[in-house]
Amino acid sequence: MSETAQTTDLPAQQPEDQPHGRHAAPAPPVASARGLTKVYGSGEAAVHALAGVDVDFVRGEFTAIMGPSGSGKSTLMHCMAALDSPTSGTVVVDGVDVSTLGDSALTRLRRDRIGFVFQSFNLVPTLSAAENITLPLDIAGRKVDREWHDTVVGILGLGPRLSHKPNELSGGQQQRVAAARALVGRPAIVFADEPTGNLDSRSSAEVLGFLRRSVDDFGQSIVMVTHEPSAAAYADRVVFLADGRVVDEMRSPTAESVLDRMKTMDA
Numbered sequence: 340m341s342e343t344a345q346t347t348d349l350p351a352q353q354p355e356d357q358p359h360g361r362h363a364a365p366a367p368p369v370a371s372a373r374g375l376t377k378v379y380g381s382g383e384a385a386v387h388a389l390a391g392v393d394v395d396f397v398r399g400e401f402t403a404i405m406g407p408s409g410s411g412k413s414t415l416m417h418c419m420a421a422l423d424s425p426t427s428g429t430v431v432v433d434g435v436d437v438s439t440l441g442d443s444a445l446t447r448l449r450r451d452r453i454g455f456v457f458q459s460f461n462l463v464p465t466l467s468a469a470e471n472i473t474l475p476l477d478i479a480g481r482k483v484d485r486e487w488h489d490t491v492v493g494i495l496g497l498g499p500r501l502s503h504k505p506n507e508l509s510g511g512q513q514q515r516v517a518a519a520r521a522l523v524g525r526p527a528i529v530f531a532d533e534p535t536g537n538l539d540s541r542s543s544a545e546v547l548g549f550l551r552r553s554v555d556d557f558g559q560s561i562v563m564v565t566h567e568p569s570a571a572a573y574a575d576r577v578v579f580l581a582d583g584r585v586v587d588e589m590r591s592p593t594a595e596s597v598l599d600r601m602k603t604m605d606a
């Protein structure tokens with residue numbers, strides 16, 4: 340647990356390609372995969388969605404995963420987030436080897452250490468925004484850190500909307516509620532699957548700006564699947580997948596540099 344406790348205390352340093360200096364040991368990744376494969380179906384119908392993925396996600400960084408349709412982005416995210424189990428290989432999240440966990444330990448890992456943001460918001464329609472935000476903590480019997488809750492709600496501009504039900508909120512507001520729900524428990528890592536896929540450009544910028552700020556100001560670790568170069572440009576690093584493998588990565592992406600890279604992959 341000592342690693343976990345230090346999550347938000349780590350300096351906001353840019354990791355380097357080379358090993359760190361004499362005194363600093365490299366920080367362990369917040370999540371990593373080794374030799375990850377995922378095969379759907381069998382025999383002639385088998386689909387190798389992941390064909391041997393090795394990847395590390397650095398603590399306190401915002402990583403985007405991109406690649407052509409069917410390249411395995413969602414499958415990788417689901418395996419990393421312990422929502423799906425790989426066919427072979429290992430996933431370590433916040434120092435825990437996910438493959439060693441039974442069902443209840445997996446549930447606790449997802450609940451206590453992982454935040455999720457989905458394209459379709461996935462809010463509970465009968466609950467207010469306030470109740471949706473604290474639902475995972477309430478289910479876990481964890482106390483809500485009111486100061487942190489109010490900080491998150493304030494940054495997201497949700498204060499006046501807290502009593503509203505999801506169907507009384509715009510898509511952008513619903514996704515901001517989902518982002519607050521993901522962050523309020525201070526998870527080790529947030530996995531976001533196409534979080535702006537259903538949003539207009541203004542709402543997208545609000546959600547992405549919040550995710551960026553949560554990394555810069557609060558040391559959050561974020562992994563986001565996206566199709567949009569303009570969304571990937573918010574990240575520190577982009578990992579490119581093709582045919583179930585990591586084929587490239589880019590640091591300090593811009594929408595233009597990502598678009599150029601995507602064009603070469605589609606060709």
Ligand SMILES: Nc1ncnc2c1ncn2[C@@H]1O[C@H](COP(=O)(O)OP(=O)(O)OP(=O)(O)O)[C@@H](O)[C@H]1O
Pocket residue numbers: 379380386387388406407408409410411412413414415
């Ligand atoms: N439950 C499933 N059963 C069978 N095949 C699947 C299943 N889920 C995904 N696949 C296949 O695995 C491959 C990778 O799918 P995945 O959804 O991970 O790709 P993706 O890169 O996220 O695609 P997209 O950008 O279109 O969402 C695809 O060929 C897909 O058809």
